[in-house]
Amino acid sequence: MPSPSPSLQVSRREFEKIYTRLGIKLYPENEVGESFYNEYIPPVVRHLEEIGLVVHDTSGAKLIWPKGTKQEHPLMLVKSDGGYNYDSTDMAAIWYRLLEKQADWLLYVVDARQGSHFELIFAAAVDAGFTKPSTRLDHVGFGTINGTDGKPYKTRSGDIVRLADLLDTAVTNMMNGTFDEEKGAYESWKCVGKATKELEAELSAKGPELVNPQLAEALKSKTTFEEEEWATFKVSGHL
Incomplete structure:
Protein backbone atom coordinates (compact mmCIF):
# COMPACT_ATOMS: atom_id res chain seq x y z
CA MET A 1 0.00 0.00 0.00
CA PRO A 2 1.46 3.42 -0.90
CA SER A 3 2.47 5.78 1.89
CA PRO A 4 -0.37 8.07 3.02
CA SER A 5 -0.27 11.67 1.82
CA PRO A 6 0.62 14.47 4.28
CA SER A 7 -3.01 15.65 4.31
CA LEU A 8 -4.21 12.13 5.12
CA GLN A 9 -1.69 11.86 7.95
CA VAL A 10 -2.93 15.15 9.44
CA SER A 11 -6.54 13.97 9.18
CA ARG A 12 -5.72 10.69 10.89
CA ARG A 13 -3.98 12.45 13.77
CA GLU A 14 -7.03 14.63 14.35
CA PHE A 15 -9.42 11.67 14.06
CA GLU A 16 -7.35 9.77 16.61
CA LYS A 17 -7.80 12.58 19.15
CA ILE A 18 -11.57 12.25 18.87
CA TYR A 19 -11.52 8.44 18.89
CA THR A 20 -9.38 8.46 22.04
CA ARG A 21 -11.82 10.76 23.82
CA LEU A 22 -14.68 8.46 22.85
CA GLY A 23 -12.86 5.32 23.95
CA ILE A 24 -12.52 3.96 20.41
CA LYS A 25 -9.40 2.04 19.35
CA LEU A 26 -8.52 1.69 15.66
CA TYR A 27 -5.71 -0.48 14.35
CA PRO A 28 -3.77 0.89 11.33
CA GLU A 29 -3.58 -2.51 9.66
CA ASN A 30 -7.38 -2.65 9.51
CA GLU A 31 -7.93 0.96 8.49
CA VAL A 32 -8.29 1.41 4.72
CA GLY A 33 -10.20 3.79 2.50
CA GLU A 34 -12.92 2.88 0.03
CA SER A 35 -10.55 3.08 -2.95
CA PHE A 36 -8.45 0.29 -1.40
CA TYR A 37 -11.00 -2.24 -2.66
CA ASN A 38 -11.03 -1.05 -6.28
CA GLU A 39 -8.45 -3.60 -7.43
CA TYR A 40 -10.48 -6.44 -5.97
CA ILE A 41 -13.73 -5.60 -7.76
CA PRO A 42 -12.93 -7.20 -11.19
CA PRO A 43 -11.73 -10.55 -9.77
CA VAL A 44 -14.66 -10.73 -7.35
CA VAL A 45 -17.12 -10.03 -10.19
CA ARG A 46 -15.45 -12.73 -12.32
CA HIS A 47 -15.67 -15.20 -9.45
CA LEU A 48 -19.36 -14.46 -8.90
CA GLU A 49 -19.98 -14.95 -12.63
CA GLU A 50 -18.08 -18.25 -12.62
CA ILE A 51 -20.19 -19.67 -9.78
CA GLY A 52 -23.40 -18.65 -11.54
CA LEU A 53 -24.68 -15.87 -9.26
CA VAL A 54 -24.57 -13.09 -11.86
CA VAL A 55 -27.35 -12.44 -14.34
CA HIS A 56 -27.36 -9.92 -17.19
CA ASP A 57 -30.30 -7.63 -17.77
CA THR A 58 -31.34 -6.31 -21.17
CA SER A 59 -29.17 -3.20 -20.80
CA GLY A 60 -26.04 -5.25 -20.19
CA ALA A 61 -25.79 -4.58 -16.44
CA LYS A 62 -24.58 -7.44 -14.23
CA LEU A 63 -26.94 -8.20 -11.34
CA ILE A 64 -27.23 -10.51 -8.34
CA TRP A 65 -30.57 -11.56 -6.88
CA PRO A 66 -29.65 -12.87 -3.40
CA LYS A 67 -31.84 -15.58 -1.92
CA GLY A 68 -34.05 -15.18 1.11
CA THR A 69 -34.34 -11.39 1.27
CA LYS A 70 -37.42 -9.19 1.44
CA GLN A 71 -36.06 -6.87 -1.22
CA GLU A 72 -37.65 -6.52 -4.66
CA HIS A 73 -34.53 -5.16 -6.32
CA PRO A 74 -31.15 -6.79 -7.02
CA LEU A 75 -27.57 -5.77 -6.38
CA MET A 76 -25.99 -4.14 -9.43
CA LEU A 77 -22.40 -5.37 -9.62
CA VAL A 78 -21.60 -3.72 -12.94
CA LYS A 79 -23.58 -0.92 -14.57
CA SER A 80 -24.70 -1.09 -18.19
CA ASP A 81 -21.81 1.20 -19.18
CA GLY A 82 -19.29 -1.13 -17.51
CA GLY A 83 -18.77 1.10 -14.49
CA TYR A 84 -18.80 0.13 -10.82
CA ASN A 85 -20.78 1.48 -7.87
CA TYR A 86 -21.32 1.02 -4.12
CA ASP A 87 -22.69 -2.48 -4.65
CA SER A 88 -19.48 -3.43 -6.47
CA THR A 89 -17.27 -1.94 -3.75
CA ASP A 90 -19.21 -3.49 -0.88
CA MET A 91 -19.12 -6.96 -2.43
CA ALA A 92 -15.35 -6.66 -2.95
CA ALA A 93 -14.96 -5.35 0.62
CA ILE A 94 -16.96 -8.13 2.25
CA TRP A 95 -15.02 -10.71 0.23
CA TYR A 96 -11.72 -9.19 1.39
CA ARG A 97 -12.76 -8.92 5.04
CA LEU A 98 -14.13 -12.46 5.26
CA LEU A 99 -11.67 -14.38 3.11
CA GLU A 100 -8.45 -12.37 3.24
CA LYS A 101 -8.71 -10.95 6.78
CA GLN A 102 -10.61 -14.01 8.07
CA ALA A 103 -13.07 -11.88 10.05
CA ASP A 104 -15.55 -13.76 12.24
CA TRP A 105 -17.91 -10.85 12.84
CA LEU A 106 -18.48 -7.77 10.70
CA LEU A 107 -20.33 -4.75 12.08
CA TYR A 108 -21.40 -2.05 9.62
CA VAL A 109 -22.21 1.13 11.57
CA VAL A 110 -24.13 3.00 8.90
CA ASP A 111 -27.30 5.09 8.58
CA ALA A 112 -30.42 2.94 9.19
CA ARG A 113 -31.73 3.98 5.77
CA GLN A 114 -29.11 1.65 4.24
CA GLY A 115 -30.72 -1.41 5.81
CA SER A 116 -32.06 -2.87 2.56
CA HIS A 117 -28.66 -2.47 0.91
CA PHE A 118 -26.86 -4.43 3.61
CA GLU A 119 -29.55 -7.10 3.68
CA LEU A 120 -28.71 -7.75 0.02
CA ILE A 121 -24.93 -7.57 0.53
CA PHE A 122 -25.01 -10.02 3.45
CA ALA A 123 -27.30 -12.44 1.63
CA ALA A 124 -25.11 -12.31 -1.49
CA ALA A 125 -22.02 -13.05 0.62
CA VAL A 126 -23.75 -16.15 2.01
CA ASP A 127 -24.86 -17.27 -1.47
CA ALA A 128 -21.30 -16.80 -2.74
CA GLY A 129 -19.85 -18.98 0.01
CA PHE A 130 -17.87 -16.16 1.62
CA THR A 131 -19.22 -17.00 5.08
CA LYS A 132 -18.90 -19.88 7.54
CA PRO A 133 -21.76 -21.17 9.72
CA SER A 134 -20.32 -19.20 12.64
CA THR A 135 -19.87 -15.92 10.73
CA ARG A 136 -21.86 -12.92 11.96
CA LEU A 137 -22.82 -10.05 9.68
CA ASP A 138 -24.64 -7.15 11.33
CA HIS A 139 -25.78 -3.72 10.24
CA VAL A 140 -25.81 -1.34 13.22
CA GLY A 141 -28.15 1.24 11.75
CA PHE A 142 -28.56 4.62 13.39
CA GLY A 143 -31.14 7.35 12.92
CA THR A 144 -30.47 10.87 11.73
CA ILE A 145 -29.52 13.60 14.21
CA ASN A 146 -31.69 16.66 13.72
CA GLY A 147 -31.90 20.07 15.30
CA THR A 148 -35.01 21.38 17.02
CA ASP A 149 -36.22 22.55 13.59
CA GLY A 150 -36.36 18.94 12.39
CA LYS A 151 -33.54 19.45 9.90
CA PRO A 152 -30.01 17.93 10.02
CA TYR A 153 -28.22 19.45 13.01
CA LYS A 154 -26.02 22.49 12.35
CA THR A 155 -24.82 25.54 14.26
CA ARG A 156 -26.92 28.70 14.32
CA SER A 157 -24.75 30.07 11.52
CA GLY A 158 -25.47 27.01 9.39
CA ASP A 159 -22.02 25.46 9.74
CA ILE A 160 -21.31 21.78 10.33
CA VAL A 161 -20.93 21.02 14.05
CA ARG A 162 -17.52 19.72 15.13
Missing part, protein backbone atom coordinates in the same frame (compact mmCIF):
# COMPACT_ATOMS: atom_id res chain seq x y z
CA LEU A 163 -17.69 16.86 17.63
CA ALA A 164 -14.52 18.11 19.32
CA ASP A 165 -16.22 21.43 20.03
CA LEU A 166 -19.26 19.70 21.53
CA LEU A 167 -17.07 17.59 23.81
CA ASP A 168 -15.14 20.68 24.90
CA THR A 169 -18.40 22.48 25.67
CA ALA A 170 -19.66 19.54 27.73
CA VAL A 171 -16.42 19.42 29.75
CA THR A 172 -16.51 23.17 30.41
CA ASN A 173 -20.15 23.11 31.50
CA MET A 174 -19.60 20.10 33.72
CA MET A 175 -16.67 21.85 35.38
CA ASN A 176 -19.02 24.67 36.35
CA GLY A 177 -22.13 22.59 36.86
CA THR A 178 -23.72 20.77 39.76
CA PHE A 179 -24.27 17.16 40.67
CA ASP A 180 -27.64 15.57 41.33
CA GLU A 181 -28.26 16.34 45.00
CA GLU A 182 -30.92 13.63 45.30
CA LYS A 183 -28.18 11.08 44.80
CA GLY A 184 -25.97 12.61 47.46
CA ALA A 185 -23.43 14.06 45.06
CA TYR A 186 -21.35 17.19 45.41
CA GLU A 187 -22.84 20.55 44.45
CA SER A 188 -20.03 21.34 42.09
CA TRP A 189 -17.20 19.58 40.31
CA LYS A 190 -14.86 22.06 41.96
CA CYS A 191 -15.94 20.83 45.40
CA VAL A 192 -14.25 17.50 44.77
CA GLY A 193 -11.07 19.15 45.96
CA LYS A 194 -8.92 18.44 42.94
CA ALA A 195 -6.86 20.94 41.04
CA THR A 196 -8.78 22.35 38.09
CA LYS A 197 -6.31 21.02 35.50
CA GLU A 198 -6.38 17.54 37.00
CA LEU A 199 -10.17 17.55 37.13
CA GLU A 200 -10.47 18.83 33.58
CA ALA A 201 -8.15 16.07 32.36
CA GLU A 202 -10.31 13.42 34.04
CA LEU A 203 -13.49 14.87 32.57
CA SER A 204 -11.92 15.09 29.11
CA ALA A 205 -11.12 11.39 29.31
CA LYS A 206 -14.78 10.55 30.01
CA GLY A 207 -15.90 11.06 26.41
CA PRO A 208 -18.20 8.01 26.21
CA GLU A 209 -20.03 9.13 29.37
CA LEU A 210 -20.45 12.66 28.04
CA VAL A 211 -22.41 11.44 25.04
CA ASN A 212 -24.53 8.88 26.89
CA PRO A 213 -27.63 11.10 27.28
CA GLN A 214 -28.10 11.34 23.52
CA LEU A 215 -27.06 7.72 22.91
CA ALA A 216 -29.82 6.68 25.31
CA GLU A 217 -32.28 7.47 22.53
CA ALA A 218 -33.46 4.56 20.40
CA LEU A 219 -30.56 3.84 18.07
CA LYS A 220 -32.53 3.67 14.83
CA SER A 221 -34.90 6.55 15.51
CA LYS A 222 -34.42 10.15 14.52
CA THR A 223 -32.87 12.08 17.39
CA THR A 224 -33.59 15.72 18.15
CA PHE A 225 -30.30 17.15 19.37
CA GLU A 226 -30.60 19.97 21.89
CA GLU A 227 -27.10 21.28 22.53
CA GLU A 228 -27.95 23.07 25.78
CA GLU A 229 -29.48 19.95 27.32
CA TRP A 230 -26.64 17.75 26.11
CA ALA A 231 -23.82 20.05 27.19
CA THR A 232 -25.23 20.53 30.70
CA PHE A 233 -25.42 16.81 31.41
CA LYS A 234 -25.05 16.24 35.16
CA VAL A 235 -23.15 13.23 36.46
CA SER A 236 -23.76 11.97 39.98
CA GLY A 237 -21.15 10.27 42.12
CA HIS A 238 -17.40 10.58 42.46
CA LEU A 239 -14.73 10.75 39.80
Whole structure:
Protein backbone atom coordinates (compact mmCIF):
# COMPACT_ATOMS: atom_id res chain seq x y z
CA MET A 1 0.00 0.00 0.00
CA PRO A 2 1.46 3.42 -0.90
CA SER A 3 2.47 5.78 1.89
CA PRO A 4 -0.37 8.07 3.02
CA SER A 5 -0.27 11.67 1.82
CA PRO A 6 0.62 14.47 4.28
CA SER A 7 -3.01 15.65 4.31
CA LEU A 8 -4.21 12.13 5.12
CA GLN A 9 -1.69 11.86 7.95
CA VAL A 10 -2.93 15.15 9.44
CA SER A 11 -6.54 13.97 9.18
CA ARG A 12 -5.72 10.69 10.89
CA ARG A 13 -3.98 12.45 13.77
CA GLU A 14 -7.03 14.63 14.35
CA PHE A 15 -9.42 11.67 14.06
CA GLU A 16 -7.35 9.77 16.61
CA LYS A 17 -7.80 12.58 19.15
CA ILE A 18 -11.57 12.25 18.87
CA TYR A 19 -11.52 8.44 18.89
CA THR A 20 -9.38 8.46 22.04
CA ARG A 21 -11.82 10.76 23.82
CA LEU A 22 -14.68 8.46 22.85
CA GLY A 23 -12.86 5.32 23.95
CA ILE A 24 -12.52 3.96 20.41
CA LYS A 25 -9.40 2.04 19.35
CA LEU A 26 -8.52 1.69 15.66
CA TYR A 27 -5.71 -0.48 14.35
CA PRO A 28 -3.77 0.89 11.33
CA GLU A 29 -3.58 -2.51 9.66
CA ASN A 30 -7.38 -2.65 9.51
CA GLU A 31 -7.93 0.96 8.49
CA VAL A 32 -8.29 1.41 4.72
CA GLY A 33 -10.20 3.79 2.50
CA GLU A 34 -12.92 2.88 0.03
CA SER A 35 -10.55 3.08 -2.95
CA PHE A 36 -8.45 0.29 -1.40
CA TYR A 37 -11.00 -2.24 -2.66
CA ASN A 38 -11.03 -1.05 -6.28
CA GLU A 39 -8.45 -3.60 -7.43
CA TYR A 40 -10.48 -6.44 -5.97
CA ILE A 41 -13.73 -5.60 -7.76
CA PRO A 42 -12.93 -7.20 -11.19
CA PRO A 43 -11.73 -10.55 -9.77
CA VAL A 44 -14.66 -10.73 -7.35
CA VAL A 45 -17.12 -10.03 -10.19
CA ARG A 46 -15.45 -12.73 -12.32
CA HIS A 47 -15.67 -15.20 -9.45
CA LEU A 48 -19.36 -14.46 -8.90
CA GLU A 49 -19.98 -14.95 -12.63
CA GLU A 50 -18.08 -18.25 -12.62
CA ILE A 51 -20.19 -19.67 -9.78
CA GLY A 52 -23.40 -18.65 -11.54
CA LEU A 53 -24.68 -15.87 -9.26
CA VAL A 54 -24.57 -13.09 -11.86
CA VAL A 55 -27.35 -12.44 -14.34
CA HIS A 56 -27.36 -9.92 -17.19
CA ASP A 57 -30.30 -7.63 -17.77
CA THR A 58 -31.34 -6.31 -21.17
CA SER A 59 -29.17 -3.20 -20.80
CA GLY A 60 -26.04 -5.25 -20.19
CA ALA A 61 -25.79 -4.58 -16.44
CA LYS A 62 -24.58 -7.44 -14.23
CA LEU A 63 -26.94 -8.20 -11.34
CA ILE A 64 -27.23 -10.51 -8.34
CA TRP A 65 -30.57 -11.56 -6.88
CA PRO A 66 -29.65 -12.87 -3.40
CA LYS A 67 -31.84 -15.58 -1.92
CA GLY A 68 -34.05 -15.18 1.11
CA THR A 69 -34.34 -11.39 1.27
CA LYS A 70 -37.42 -9.19 1.44
CA GLN A 71 -36.06 -6.87 -1.22
CA GLU A 72 -37.65 -6.52 -4.66
CA HIS A 73 -34.53 -5.16 -6.32
CA PRO A 74 -31.15 -6.79 -7.02
CA LEU A 75 -27.57 -5.77 -6.38
CA MET A 76 -25.99 -4.14 -9.43
CA LEU A 77 -22.40 -5.37 -9.62
CA VAL A 78 -21.60 -3.72 -12.94
CA LYS A 79 -23.58 -0.92 -14.57
CA SER A 80 -24.70 -1.09 -18.19
CA ASP A 81 -21.81 1.20 -19.18
CA GLY A 82 -19.29 -1.13 -17.51
CA GLY A 83 -18.77 1.10 -14.49
CA TYR A 84 -18.80 0.13 -10.82
CA ASN A 85 -20.78 1.48 -7.87
CA TYR A 86 -21.32 1.02 -4.12
CA ASP A 87 -22.69 -2.48 -4.65
CA SER A 88 -19.48 -3.43 -6.47
CA THR A 89 -17.27 -1.94 -3.75
CA ASP A 90 -19.21 -3.49 -0.88
CA MET A 91 -19.12 -6.96 -2.43
CA ALA A 92 -15.35 -6.66 -2.95
CA ALA A 93 -14.96 -5.35 0.62
CA ILE A 94 -16.96 -8.13 2.25
CA TRP A 95 -15.02 -10.71 0.23
CA TYR A 96 -11.72 -9.19 1.39
CA ARG A 97 -12.76 -8.92 5.04
CA LEU A 98 -14.13 -12.46 5.26
CA LEU A 99 -11.67 -14.38 3.11
CA GLU A 100 -8.45 -12.37 3.24
CA LYS A 101 -8.71 -10.95 6.78
CA GLN A 102 -10.61 -14.01 8.07
CA ALA A 103 -13.07 -11.88 10.05
CA ASP A 104 -15.55 -13.76 12.24
CA TRP A 105 -17.91 -10.85 12.84
CA LEU A 106 -18.48 -7.77 10.70
CA LEU A 107 -20.33 -4.75 12.08
CA TYR A 108 -21.40 -2.05 9.62
CA VAL A 109 -22.21 1.13 11.57
CA VAL A 110 -24.13 3.00 8.90
CA ASP A 111 -27.30 5.09 8.58
CA ALA A 112 -30.42 2.94 9.19
CA ARG A 113 -31.73 3.98 5.77
CA GLN A 114 -29.11 1.65 4.24
CA GLY A 115 -30.72 -1.41 5.81
CA SER A 116 -32.06 -2.87 2.56
CA HIS A 117 -28.66 -2.47 0.91
CA PHE A 118 -26.86 -4.43 3.61
CA GLU A 119 -29.55 -7.10 3.68
CA LEU A 120 -28.71 -7.75 0.02
CA ILE A 121 -24.93 -7.57 0.53
CA PHE A 122 -25.01 -10.02 3.45
CA ALA A 123 -27.30 -12.44 1.63
CA ALA A 124 -25.11 -12.31 -1.49
CA ALA A 125 -22.02 -13.05 0.62
CA VAL A 126 -23.75 -16.15 2.01
CA ASP A 127 -24.86 -17.27 -1.47
CA ALA A 128 -21.30 -16.80 -2.74
CA GLY A 129 -19.85 -18.98 0.01
CA PHE A 130 -17.87 -16.16 1.62
CA THR A 131 -19.22 -17.00 5.08
CA LYS A 132 -18.90 -19.88 7.54
CA PRO A 133 -21.76 -21.17 9.72
CA SER A 134 -20.32 -19.20 12.64
CA THR A 135 -19.87 -15.92 10.73
CA ARG A 136 -21.86 -12.92 11.96
CA LEU A 137 -22.82 -10.05 9.68
CA ASP A 138 -24.64 -7.15 11.33
CA HIS A 139 -25.78 -3.72 10.24
CA VAL A 140 -25.81 -1.34 13.22
CA GLY A 141 -28.15 1.24 11.75
CA PHE A 142 -28.56 4.62 13.39
CA GLY A 143 -31.14 7.35 12.92
CA THR A 144 -30.47 10.87 11.73
CA ILE A 145 -29.52 13.60 14.21
CA ASN A 146 -31.69 16.66 13.72
CA GLY A 147 -31.90 20.07 15.30
CA THR A 148 -35.01 21.38 17.02
CA ASP A 149 -36.22 22.55 13.59
CA GLY A 150 -36.36 18.94 12.39
CA LYS A 151 -33.54 19.45 9.90
CA PRO A 152 -30.01 17.93 10.02
CA TYR A 153 -28.22 19.45 13.01
CA LYS A 154 -26.02 22.49 12.35
CA THR A 155 -24.82 25.54 14.26
CA ARG A 156 -26.92 28.70 14.32
CA SER A 157 -24.75 30.07 11.52
CA GLY A 158 -25.47 27.01 9.39
CA ASP A 159 -22.02 25.46 9.74
CA ILE A 160 -21.31 21.78 10.33
CA VAL A 161 -20.93 21.02 14.05
CA ARG A 162 -17.52 19.72 15.13
CA LEU A 163 -17.69 16.86 17.63
CA ALA A 164 -14.52 18.11 19.32
CA ASP A 165 -16.22 21.43 20.03
CA LEU A 166 -19.26 19.70 21.53
CA LEU A 167 -17.07 17.59 23.81
CA ASP A 168 -15.14 20.68 24.90
CA THR A 169 -18.40 22.48 25.67
CA ALA A 170 -19.66 19.54 27.73
CA VAL A 171 -16.42 19.42 29.75
CA THR A 172 -16.51 23.17 30.41
CA ASN A 173 -20.15 23.11 31.50
CA MET A 174 -19.60 20.10 33.72
CA MET A 175 -16.67 21.85 35.38
CA ASN A 176 -19.02 24.67 36.35
CA GLY A 177 -22.13 22.59 36.86
CA THR A 178 -23.72 20.77 39.76
CA PHE A 179 -24.27 17.16 40.67
CA ASP A 180 -27.64 15.57 41.33
CA GLU A 181 -28.26 16.34 45.00
CA GLU A 182 -30.92 13.63 45.30
CA LYS A 183 -28.18 11.08 44.80
CA GLY A 184 -25.97 12.61 47.46
CA ALA A 185 -23.43 14.06 45.06
CA TYR A 186 -21.35 17.19 45.41
CA GLU A 187 -22.84 20.55 44.45
CA SER A 188 -20.03 21.34 42.09
CA TRP A 189 -17.20 19.58 40.31
CA LYS A 190 -14.86 22.06 41.96
CA CYS A 191 -15.94 20.83 45.40
CA VAL A 192 -14.25 17.50 44.77
CA GLY A 193 -11.07 19.15 45.96
CA LYS A 194 -8.92 18.44 42.94
CA ALA A 195 -6.86 20.94 41.04
CA THR A 196 -8.78 22.35 38.09
CA LYS A 197 -6.31 21.02 35.50
CA GLU A 198 -6.38 17.54 37.00
CA LEU A 199 -10.17 17.55 37.13
CA GLU A 200 -10.47 18.83 33.58
CA ALA A 201 -8.15 16.07 32.36
CA GLU A 202 -10.31 13.42 34.04
CA LEU A 203 -13.49 14.87 32.57
CA SER A 204 -11.92 15.09 29.11
CA ALA A 205 -11.12 11.39 29.31
CA LYS A 206 -14.78 10.55 30.01
CA GLY A 207 -15.90 11.06 26.41
CA PRO A 208 -18.20 8.01 26.21
CA GLU A 209 -20.03 9.13 29.37
CA LEU A 210 -20.45 12.66 28.04
CA VAL A 211 -22.41 11.44 25.04
CA ASN A 212 -24.53 8.88 26.89
CA PRO A 213 -27.63 11.10 27.28
CA GLN A 214 -28.10 11.34 23.52
CA LEU A 215 -27.06 7.72 22.91
CA ALA A 216 -29.82 6.68 25.31
CA GLU A 217 -32.28 7.47 22.53
CA ALA A 218 -33.46 4.56 20.40
CA LEU A 219 -30.56 3.84 18.07
CA LYS A 220 -32.53 3.67 14.83
CA SER A 221 -34.90 6.55 15.51
CA LYS A 222 -34.42 10.15 14.52
CA THR A 223 -32.87 12.08 17.39
CA THR A 224 -33.59 15.72 18.15
CA PHE A 225 -30.30 17.15 19.37
CA GLU A 226 -30.60 19.97 21.89
CA GLU A 227 -27.10 21.28 22.53
CA GLU A 228 -27.95 23.07 25.78
CA GLU A 229 -29.48 19.95 27.32
CA TRP A 230 -26.64 17.75 26.11
CA ALA A 231 -23.82 20.05 27.19
CA THR A 232 -25.23 20.53 30.70
CA PHE A 233 -25.42 16.81 31.41
CA LYS A 234 -25.05 16.24 35.16
CA VAL A 235 -23.15 13.23 36.46
CA SER A 236 -23.76 11.97 39.98
CA GLY A 237 -21.15 10.27 42.12
CA HIS A 238 -17.40 10.58 42.46
CA LEU A 239 -14.73 10.75 39.80
